Amino acid sequence: MMGLPVVPLSDIADVVAGNPAPQNPEDFIDEGIPFIRMQDVGRYHHCSDLVDAVDHVTLESAERNRLRLFPEGSLLVPKSGASVNLNHRAMLAREAYVVSHLAVAIPDTRKITPDYLYYWSLQYDPRSQAQVTSLPSLPLRLIKEAMVPLPSMEEQRRIVDILKGADGIRRLRKQGQEIARQLIPALFIDMFGNPETNPKEWQVVQLGQLISSGPQNGLYKPASAYGGGTPILRIDGFYDGFVTDLSTLRRLHISGEEVGKYQLHEHDIVINRVNSPEYLGKSAIIKNLLEDTVFESNMMRFNVDDSQLDPRYLIFHLQLPAIKSQILSKAKHAINQSSINQGDVKSLELILPPIDLQKQFGVFTTSSG
Numbered sequence: 001m002m003g004l005p006v007v008p009l010s011d012i013a014d015v016v017a018g019n020p021a022p023q024n025p026e027d028f029i030d031e032g033i034p035f036i037r038m039q040d041v042g043r044y045h046h047c048s049d050l051v052d053a054v055d056h057v058t059l060e061s062a063e064r065n066r067l068r069l070f071p072e073g074s075l076l077v078p079k080s081g082a083s084v085n086l087n088h089r090a091m092l093a094r095e096a097y098v099v100s101h102l103a104v105a106i107p108d109t110r111k112i113t114p115d116y117l118y119y120w121s122l123q124y125d126p127r128s129q130a131q132v133t134s135l136p137s138l139p140l141r142l143i144k145e146a147m148v149p150l151p152s153m154e155e156q157r158r159i160v161d162i163l164k165g166a167d168g169i170r171r172l173r174k175q176g177q178e179i180a181r182q183l184i185p186a187l188f189i190d191m192f193g194n195p196e197t198n199p200k201e202w203q204v205v206q207l208g209q210l211i212s213s214g215p216q217n218g219l220y221k222p223a224s225a226y227g228g229g230t231p232i233l234r235i236d237g238f239y240d241g242f243v244t245d246l247s248t249l250r251r252l253h254i255s256g257e258e259v260g261k262y263q264l265h266e267h268d269i270v271i272n273r274v275n276s277p278e279y280l281g282k283s284a285i286i287k288n289l290l291e292d293t294v295f296e297s298n299m300m301r302f303n304v305d306d307s308q309l310d311p312r313y314l315i316f317h318l319q320l321p322a323i324k325s326q327i328l329s330k331a332k333h334a335i336n337q338s339s340i341n342q343g344d345v346k347s348l349e350l351i352l353p354p355i356d357l358q359k360q361f362g363v364f365t366t367s368s369g
Contacts, residue, residue, distance in 0.1 A: 008146070008148070013107045016104055017102075018097075018100045018102045029056055033062065033069070036050065038101050041078070041088045041089075046122060047090040050076070057097060072092050072095055073114030074091065074106050075089070075114070077138075078103075080100075084138050087125055087127055105117065105143070112153075120360075124146055149354070188316050188361070191361055195322040196325075200351075200353075202352055202353050207304075210350075213303050214303065215345050215346070216302065217297060217300055219232070226250055228251050231246070232294050233294070233296065249293065262301075263292055267285060267287070267311040268286040268303050269301070269314065270300065273340050277328060280327055280340060281327035281340065283315065285314075313358035313362045323348060327340060
């Protein structure tokens with residue numbers, strides 16, 4: 001399947017800086033037109049319907065200070081100050097004035113929908129490009145050069161509908177992870193189709209083609225090594241794709257060389273290689289490590305080429321019945337347990353949608369995992 005066209009942000013939006021803030025306290029009133037500052041964006045981190053601010057100005061004040069009024073649907077991106085490193089995002093849900101520390105992208109609605117631009121922006125991370133000073137800054141030029149996948153307007157609206165549903169799921173997960181576990185696989189099927197039948201005709205690949213490091217079996221230590229030291233992830237520490245609580249992991253005494261060899265890293269994937277059949281192939285993505293952490297011998301660890309396969313997309317793919325069926329078909333069975341090997345993991349077949357769609361899915365389904 002051909003990839004989506006990709007264009008610079010400046011081709012589909014007018015990207016400008018906000019306004020210098022008025023310096024006279026009398027310019028601000030309790031009621032009036034919102035004047036959006038960094039704190040208003042940072043209050044939510046991600047907000048698709050920003051409507052109010054701490055400060056408001058009158059039309060008279062705006063005219064006197066030559067403030068530009070930005071339209072509903074404008075995207076706000078921090079371009080200077082500490083908020084650059086926090087990567088906040090917001091979209092205006094009403095007209096507002098905006099402080100100069102924020103870049104404003106006004107979408108050309110003939111080419112891109114505001115909602116699609118906002119959801120794209122959640123996976124846009126320019127922090128590595130910021131100029132490093134006591135107050136980081138991100139030049140407008142770099143923001144304008146950001147590359148945006150651009151499907152048709154009809155496809156944009158379809159993607160937005162799906163991602164709004166995913167956003168709702170993310171909020172539900174904060175209220176009850178059990179609800180999300182039931183809904184997110186349905187979202188995957190809705191967005192990408194059932195991998196067993198592949199109705200959208202995505203490319204099918206073996207996982208081994210996309211592994212950049214591993215698989216590697218974990219560390220075995222006798223019970224006498226436990227009782228303090230380095231945290232170790234065991235198979236009882238993760239469910240439904242996520243580690244449950246890093247702070248509760250057991251600890252063991254190991255050498256620095258062993259830590260280096262078996263240390264987990266952000267976005268590693270771990271998969272159970274020895275267990276009873278119903279738990280064989282149980283997997284998780286590694287996120288938000290608190291300290292150097294290693295993994296146990298009855299699992300494997302690998303990471304993938306994230307230019308082709310988003311690990312957040314992958315971890316949900318691995319939870320689906322289609323993968324479970326493949327794992328069971330490859331398993332070697334013995335008394336009371338079954339096993340898979342590294343070759344079995346590499347041979348698992350996946351559907352491979354375009355990477356931008358994988359990332360859109362990953363942003364909303366793993367943010368609270």
